[in-house]
Amino acid sequence: MIRIEHLTKSFGGIHAVNDVSFEVERGSITGLIGPNGAGKSTLFNMVAGLIRPDSGRVWLEDENITGRRPHQLFHRGLVRTFQIPHEFTRMSVRENLMVVPPAQSGENLLQSWLRWGKVRREDRAVLEKVDEVLDFLEIGHVADERAGNLSGGQKKLLDLGRTMMTDARIVLLDEPGAGVNRTLLGKISDAIRRLNTERGYTFCLIEHDMDLISSLCHPVHVMANGMLIASGSMDEIRNNEEVREAYLGGGISGRMGASA
């Protein structure tokens, strides 16, 4: 579904991402792990069009999407969340999600001026969907709150909610579990699995929570120091010597639950 070829990005002297290649198979839930600063988010940002790679290419199906803008990728079915949640601060939570659906005719100013009835009808349909998503994420009670006033975890959920407001084909999630309580996290991972099996969404997710990764993801890719150091099933990864080394100091045995 997505093929990453030799992606490279440096910031000054730091090789944030260094010649990384792998593929996210259609229909998979692919995991991307690695210690802090490994270059995972930078890689995501390049795939999602937010930053330009120094070299290398990204393919979506058969199309070279390197350098395409995020909004163009959205319309090709690629959506993403941010590690640090990006909310529309001074807009209500409900409005935050109402922004997302594509092809709202009211986004054309003339249509809004001249065909208000139609615009309002569409808005009501959008609202149905919004409230569904809010209820699912259990943030319905803050629907009227300004998004900027939400807690860190709630913002994370709102960001995830954005990806649920459109018919995506591939979803990139940057640490969906960070700051979210256990129960809800279980629900989110169920939802990911369901969207994957029932609707055929492909996922690629970055996570530090190894339980979440091992229960959801196959295959898993590991990055360290900007490079891809291992790929495979979670079991294979656990027993990979290089991976263990990369995580040393980060406490691999504790965090990966490895049999030591």
Next chain:
Amino acid sequence: MELAGIAAYLVSFFTFVGIYAILALGLNMQWGFSGQFNIGVAGFFAVGAYTSAILTTPESPWHLGGYGMPFLVGIVGAVVASALLGLVIGWITARLRTDYLAIATIGIAETLRLIVANERWLTNGVRGMSGIERPYADFFAALGLSSAMGSLIVVCAFLVLVYFLVERARQSPWGRVQRAIRENEPAAEASGKNIGRFRLEAFVVGSAIMGLGGALYAHYFGFLSPEAFLPLYGTFLVWVMLIAGGSGNNKGALLGAVIIWAIWSGSEFLMSTALPEALSGHAGPLRVLLIGVLLQVILIKRPEGLLPETTPKTVPFGKRD
């Protein structure tokens, strides 16, 4: 006699308020909704004013003109000309950050003012263009109304129209996207919005509205000179009105126009009567200082202006069934 004087004053007062309110609504579209920093409002105001004046005035040896077009043609011409100016500036600066937009807009506005002041064949330069008519005067005379009253009615009619269009824009999905872009560009892009396109639209429409304000000013005042388009009148006051009234809130723009114009024009009177002899030469700067201090006070007491931005009523409040 006294009463008639007060009435005439009020008519003129509210005509100015109406014109400024239109400018503030145009700026609200650019800054309030979309977060674009246009500090060259005076430039768009001037383009609208001179365009309509040139299109509608009779032949004159002093400046370009003699087209004698009807009033509405002048209005449309002003709107189109300022929209085109907005299109060019917006398009050039689209790829730049907002601070560059600020520099570009003030640069263009000042350039335009200098052109107006120096190209005598076009505008009669600093001597100004006179004899711009109130083409609607006859119509109102037939109704037994003065042409000043007619101006007020015409300005108010356009203000109502502009308010309707701008408020609907705010309530619409289009306005929602504008605010989203203002709040968080990367998230708006990740939500599939072409921010360049939306930005440009808000900028062009806002510019067109400012041009309309200029045209109405030209016909009401009957005389144009570069003086009127100094940044102080054309840009500073409009910004203060919007910020004090409540950026992002169209009612705030209206309220700001009323209050700030009342204080601005009131202070002229105050300074001319109450200022000690020694300071009378400084009345102009003192008025600006007064407005500046007032703005500070408002922003400290109410950081989002007198009427803060509200969630559009198209978004239901509370739990839905």
